[in-house]
Structures are given as structure tokens and as C-alpha cells.
Amino acid sequence: MSHPEQIIPHGHILRYNLRERLTHWVAAASYMYLLATGLAFWSPWLFWMAVILGGAPVSRILHPWAGLIFFASVWMMYVMWAPQMKHTDADRKWWAAVRYYSTNQDDKMPPAGRYNAGQKFLFWGFFWSAVALLASGVVLWFPEYIPWNLRFLRYLSILIHPAAALFTIGLFMIHLYMGIFAERGAFGSVIRGDVSIAFAKRYHPGWYDEIVGESSSPRK
Amino acid sequence: MSQATLRVQKISGHAGSVPGEDTQREFTVCKLIDTTTCIGCKACEVACVEWNDLPFGETVFDNTYQTMPQTRWNYWNLILFNEHEREDGSLMWLMRKNQCMHCADPGCLAACPADGAIVQYTNGIVDFQQANCIGCGYCITGCPFDIPKMNPKTHRVFKCTLCTDRVSEGLEPACIKSCPTGCLHFGTKDDMKDLAEKRAKQLREHSNFPNAGVYDPPGVGGTGVIYVLHDASNPEIYGGLPSNPHVPWTVKLWKGPLKWLGNVAMIGGLIGLFVHYLRYGPKAREEEDIGPGGTKT
Numbered sequence: 001m002s003h004p005e006q007i008i009p010h011g012h013i014l015r016y017n018l019r020e021r022l023t024h025w026v027a028a029a030s031y032m033y034l035l036a037t038g039l040a041f042w043s044p045w046l047f048w049m050a051v052i053l054g055g056a057p058v059s060r061i062l063h064p065w066a067g068l069i070f071f072a073s074v075w076m077m078y079v080m081w082a083p084q085m086k087h088t089d090a091d092r093k094w095w096a097a098v099r100y101y102s103t104n105q106d107d108k109m110p111p112a113g114r115y116n117a118g119q120k121f122l123f124w125g126f127f128w129s130a131v132a133l134l135a136s137g138v139v140l141w142f143p144e145y146i147p148w149n150l151r152f153l154r155y156l157s158i159l160i161h162p163a164a165a166l167f168t169i170g171l172f173m174i175h176l177y178m179g180i181f182a183e184r185g186a187f188g189s190v191i192r193g194d195v196s197i198a199f200a201k202r203y204h205p206g207w208y209d210e211i212v213g214e215s216s217s218p219r220k
Numbered sequence: 221m222s223q224a225t226l227r228v229q230k231i232s233g234h235a236g237s238v239p240g241e242d243t244q245r246e247f248t249v250c251k252l253i254d255t256t257t258c259i260g261c262k263a264c265e266v267a268c269v270e271w272n273d274l275p276f277g278e279t280v281f282d283n284t285y286q287t288m289p290q291t292r293w294n295y296w297n298l299i300l301f302n303e304h305e306r307e308d309g310s311l312m313w314l315m316r317k318n319q320c321m322h323c324a325d326p327g328c329l330a331a332c333p334a335d336g337a338i339v340q341y342t343n344g345i346v347d348f349q350q351a352n353c354i355g356c357g358y359c360i361t362g363c364p365f366d367i368p369k370m371n372p373k374t375h376r377v378f379k380c381t382l383c384t385d386r387v388s389e390g391l392e393p394a395c396i397k398s399c400p401t402g403c404l405h406f407g408t409k410d411d412m413k414d415l416a417e418k419r420a421k422q423l424r425e426h427s428n429f430p431n432a433g434v435y436d437p438p439g440v441g442g443t444g445v446i447y448v449l450h451d452a453s454n455p456e457i458y459g460g461l462p463s464n465p466h467v468p469w470t471v472k473l474w475k476g477p478l479k480w481l482g483n484v485a486m487i488g489g490l491i492g493l494f495v496h497y498l499r500y501g502p503k504a505r506e507e508e509d510i511g512p513g514g515t516k517t
Binding site for chain 1: 232233234235278330331333334335353354355356357360366368372377447468469470471473474478479482483485486489490493496497500501502503
């Protein structure tokens with residue numbers, strides 16, 4: 001199964017189409033707003049972040065709406081990518097060798113497809129956190145309408161919301177680190193959409209083979 | 221005297237020290253409500269609305285003498301009427317004046333993320349500063365007594381101030397002033413505690429209320445509003461007065477261990493990633509350097 005239409009002249013391959021890139025940046029923009037305003041509500045030491053974003057009352061009003069936008073974009077990612085994010089035997093092998101990945105010995109890694117096991121973990125981590133954040137966020141949006149005998153919903157939400165948010169912050173920091181610093185070429189790919197053949201072969205050999213229509217090992 | 225009582229000892233969502241904390245010794249003020257001598261006249265309700273200039277809303281009839289089912293953002297003081305059948309078959313008509321309890325350990329203040337939206341003065345009064353309120357409603361979740369109420373129009377939360385403006389001028393709160401039976405008292409916590417215990421003892425020894433006692437729940441550090449109850453062993457019968465109120469444990473977990481753990485993890489993560497980059501650097505310097513199969517050429 002080859003996809004020659006994804007091969008771009010001058011040694012590049014299309015990795016993310018426009019819809020994928022747009023979805024990514026809608027999620028990124030809304031997430032960063034949610035992060036800044038959320039951290040402002042998290043700690044008095046970071047309250048100034050809400051102040052510079054237009055004041056804390058404004059942040060309180062817009063945070064839930066930004067949350068809806070974020071969830072919609074994550075849902076779009078689910079629709080686009082969920083089939084590609086299934087955990088496979090290759091991913092099990094990838095996790096077993098993750099110490100080589102984290103120490104930049106990528107030549108010792110089992111070949112990854114379009115997404116490696118770490119990227120799949122990031123995806124599912126963000127997806128399920130987004131579900132938890134939405135469910136608890138709706139309660140925190142309208143706490144005054146939760147009747148007294150259902151107050152356990154408020155008690156649960158006020159714990160689940162920051163816990164899930166902290167988990168996504170961990171994922172987010174690793175995501176930024178990998179995308180901007182560790183893998184040169186990754187950040188450009190989510191802006192322009194393409195990666196070099198060298199990038200594809202090095203990080204996603206299984207995916208590269210799929211594109212150029214080879215079923216053999218990445219070495220040729 | 222007037223300014224001194226407004227010295228702040230606890231501030232919500234505040235980074236750094238609190239100006240009034242431990243700087244001064246002051247009497248804690250306290251309201252004593254003797255439910256055994258309340259006649260349900262609602263003079264305190266009217267006095268509260270009048271003194272605080274609260275816009276009057278429609279009352280709600282729900283087959284009791286109660287003015288409305290619950291306190292509102294513009295109705296801070298509500299007498300709850302409950303009929304209770306005792307074991308011997310006799311009926312008790314319980315009347316409890318419900319309002320903010322002014323906890324020594326306020327759950328609303330603990331949950332509030334807005335700097336200075338909730339303060340506790342050195343005299344113990346817990347007060348909302350609507351100018352600093354951001355309308356998040358976390359105080360509603362933090363309160364074990366269901367007291368803070370949101371104004372749907374301005375999205376700000378309101379509750380009883382214990383007439384801070386009167387108390388700071390040496391006056392008693394408006395509700396106390398209006399009470400015709402003397403079931404409401406105002407003074408220092410020690411004096412009110414003493415008076416309440418005397419009244420409870422009297423009820424136990426002379427009025428056939430063997431379970432009479434004082435409601436000053438230790439779960440929230442004691443309260444700035446205390447009750448004398450005919451049956452202190454069962455406060456729930458007084459319109460759901462919680463028998464052992466606490467700041468919800470999830471709020472404590474969130475503001476305590478989770479906050480600590482989360483901050484350490486976030487700062488540790490940033491440092492960890494930075495050190496990782498110093499140690500290992502990027503996976504490949506330039507895309508073009510990468511040869512087939514991931515080996516550097």
C-alpha cells in the first residue's frame with residue numbers, strides 16, 4: 001500500500017495534512033490559554049497570569065469556553081487518529097527499549113510506524129484527560145446549580161479537574177520538549193506539514209515504508 | 221477600636237504573608253443563638269435585609285412557616301422551621317436561625333483562588349470582598365453549611381458579614397439588635413461559650429431536655445456562631461444542621477498534598493527536561509545529517 005501523493009519533491013514527505021495541522025493548532029492555542037488561566041487559579045503565586053490575560057473574572061468566564069474549544073479539537077483528533085493510535089506488539093517492543101529512545105540511541109529502537117508508542121501514549125493521555133476535564137469542568141462551571149444532596153459531584157470535580165490537568169501538563173512538557181528541542185524537523189512538520197525523507201526513515205521507518213510502498217526493512 | 225477589628229488574619233488566594241497574622245491579640249466575636257427561646261418572629265430576617273440594604277425578592281411558600289427554602293445571595297439570614305416528633309410522641313416545633321457560621325477554619329476561604337476575595341479578620345469574622353471575587357464558586361464547594369450564594373446577574377458570591385460594618389464601630393449585628401426574646405446574644409467567644417453552657421445546663425437540669433447542649437463544631441475549628449440546642453446529639457433535625465461539619469476532604473487534598481506534589485512535579489519536570497537536553501541534546505543536529513536507518517552519516 002503506497003501513498004505516492006504524499007511524496008513531495010526535494011526529498012520531503014507530507015506528514016500532516018492541513019486539517020491535521022489546523023486541528024493541532026486550535027488545540028495548542030486553546031490549551032495554552034487554559035494552562036495559563038488554570039495555573040492562575042491553581043496557585044496564588046501564578047495569579048498574575050490571569051491578571052495579564054485581562055483580569056481573573058474575565059479568565060473565569062472564558063476558561064470554560066476555551067475548554068469546550070479544546071475538547072472539540074481533541075475530539076477531532078480522536079476522529080482523525082484513533083485508528084492509527086491502537087497499541088500493537090511493535091509498541092510493546094518500543095516501550096521495552098524506551099531507555100535507548102530517551103538516550104538518543106535511536107538506531108537501537110524497534111521501527112515505529114506513523115506514530116511511535118510514546119506518541120500514542122501522549123494521544124490517549126490527552127484524550128482521556130480531556131474527557132475527565134470536560135466532565136469535571138462542567139460541574140465547576142455551574143457549581144451554584146448543583147443541588148446540596150448532589151454536592152459529592154462538586155467534591156469529586158474539584159479534585160479530578162486539577163489532577164487531570166497536572167497529568168496533561170506532564171504530557172505537554174514532554175510533547176514540547178520532543179517537538180521543539182529533541183527531534184529537529186518535528187516542529188516544522190506541524191507548521192508546513194512535511195518532513196525530510198531522512199526524518200521519516202530515522203523516526204518512523206514503518207510509516208516511510210508504507211508511503212513509498214516498501215514492505216521490507218528500513219535498511220536499503 | 222473600629223479599624224483594629226478589621227485587621228486581616230487570613231486571606232484567600234494570597235501569595236506571601238498576611239498583614240494582620242499574629243500581630244495582635246484580640247477577642248474573637250461570637251453570636252449565640254438559643255434555639256430554645258426563638259419564637260420564629262423573623263424580626264432578624266427583616267433587620268438583616270434592612271441594615272444591609274438588600275433588594276427584596278419574592279418569598280416562596282413550601283407548606284412551612286419558612287420565608288423561603290434556602291438563604292439567597294440577597295437573603296443572608298433565614299429561620300428554618302422543622303417539625304420533629306420525639307420518642308414519646310410529642311411534637312417539637314424547631315426554629316433555627318440559619319446564616320454564615322463564621323468558621324475559625326473556613327472552607328470557603330481555603331477553596332477560594334482569588335487574592336483577597338475572602339478574608340478573616342482578627343476578630344474571627346469571615347467576610348467576602350466582592351470587588352476581588354472572580355465568580356468561580358469554589359467557596360460554594362468549600363462550605364460545609366451551604367451558605368455562599370451566587371448573584372446570577374453579577375456572578376459574585378454573597379453571604380452574612382456578621383455586620384462587619386456595625387461590629388467594627390462597636391455595635392452588635394442587626395439581627396441581635398432586633399431580637400425581641402433575647403434568644404440572640406453577641407459578645408466575645410469566651411463569654412458566649414460560657415453563657416451557652418449555662419443555658420444548656422439549665423435546660424438539662426430544669427427543663428427535661430437531657431440532651432441539651434452547645435453546637436460549636438470542632439471539625440471547622442469552632443464557629444463564630446454557636447447554637448444552644450434542645451438535643452445537641454441530633455443537630456440534623458434542625459433543618460439539616462450537620463452533626464460533624466468538615467471542610468470537604470477533597471478540598472483539603474487538593475489544596476494540600478496535591479498542590480505540593482503538583483508543584484514539585486512541574487518544577488522537577490522542567491529542570492529534568494533541561495538537564496536531559498544538556499546531557500543528551502537533540503536526537504540529530506540537522507535533519508540532513510541523518511542517514512538511512514537512523515545511522516549518522
